Amino acid sequence: MGIQFEINRKDLRQSRWKQTSSKILQEGDIEIAIDKFGFTANNITYANLGDSFGYWNFFPAEESPDIWGIIPTWGFGTVIESVNSGIQKGERFYGYFPTASHLILKPGKVRPTGFSDIVEHRVKLPTAYNFYYNLSKDDFYSKESEDYQAIFRPLFTTSFLLDEYLIDNNLFGAKDVLITSASSKTAIALAFLMKERREKENLSFKIHALTSVRNLDWVQSLGYYDTVRLYDQISSLEKSDICVVDFSGNEKVQRENKDYFGSFHKHLCLVGIVHWEDQAENPDTSGGVLFFAPTQIKKKSKEWGLANFQEKLLNSFQKFFISSKPWLKINQSEMKSSIENVYLETLEGKISAEMGPILINS
Ligand SMILES: NC(=O)c1ccc[n+]([C@@H]2O[C@H](COP(=O)([O-])OP(=O)(O)OC[C@H]3O[C@@H](n4cnc5c(N)ncnc54)[C@H](OP(=O)(O)O)[C@@H]3O)[C@@H](O)[C@H]2O)c1
Incomplete structure (x- = not known):
């Protein structure tokens, strides 16, 4: 049993909570408990472009998906159930998550670095959004920069x-x-x-x-x-x-x-x-x-090679991390009690620019 936060696709100021029912995993599936995610105006843009760019299609609502949509976010999750021989319970991943407590994924080819979700409704969506990075092999990851990464x-x-x-x-x-x-x-x-x-x-x-x-x-x-x-x-x-x-x-x-x-x-x-x-x-x-x-990720990865692209990006990211440490104020809050408020304040542009809101599932 989990929860998810849904938005009225025609009126972004309206939202609702839904309980989600437990599901039996199919062969190859994994279930992730979403630990935390960042939330900024970028996520509001996902809602604004939900129809035209297909952002509502990543995590369709179980009930009335044509009326209610779930905003995608970037964050971290832990595997709590696995019927996939390549992925163990307890492994942690960085990637695209719904504003929810849980997510079932259908990993394609599992590599040490991670996997792509190949659930039918996601395969036509941009590949950059479908990859989940295994934290044990993720060069970007460090425990101390977790919140920073969820934002930046x-x-x-x-x-x-x-x-x-x-x-x-x-x-x-x-x-x-x-x-x-x-x-x-x-x-x-x-x-x-x-x-x-x-x-x-x-x-x-x-x-x-x-x-x-x-x-x-x-x-x-x-x-x-x-x-x-x-x-x-x-x-x-x-x-x-x-x-x-x-x-x-x-x-x-x-x-x-x-x-x-x-x-x-x-x-x-x-x-x-x-x-x-x-x-x-x-x-x-x-x-x-x-x-x-x-589109540019595809282009640059092809031009530079994926490993080179990742290395350049990481070097640059680390420099920015140091530069932004003095001004970025991470503020963590519990998802269930705070997301409605964080969502509305972000929607209305009321979050101070230096804030980096993180929603945590406890
Ligand atoms: N094309 C792409 O591939 C791509 C990728 C990533 C991000 N983006 C876009 O880049 C934009 C910035 O995202 P972010 O997460 O970096 O933003 P952010 O840090 O949350 O931006 C906060 C700033 O946005 C303005 N703002 C936010 N909500 C507002 C509102 N309701 N009314 C008026 N001003 C508002 C204010 O800036 P001012 O006071 O300075 O106007 C505010 O200080 C988003 O639209 C995002 O989707 C695009």
């Missing part, structure tokens, strides 16, 4: 790929970069990586940031951006050929940036929609180009 591993991976993508494309002909919703963790990690690259490779681009009033001083204090401005202070930025990396998804912000920079506006890279209530009805009208991390 998926976000930093995106930033890492995005930095490569922007440089591979010569900033799309721009001289400088402007990052919106600059207080979001994925944006911060991108600024960290770009600044580091600029120093190492002796490059000259500037990294500008746009954020809201409540985050302005804090974003400035991080020291990753060259210039930090409020959304309505765009005209105080010097006009130069600009590549806008947009985490806001805010139609008005996108338009104002375009209007202000005019012919200097070289590219709009669409990464996030944290301002989800201000997004365009049809994102295609923005003239931007969508960045989707799973």
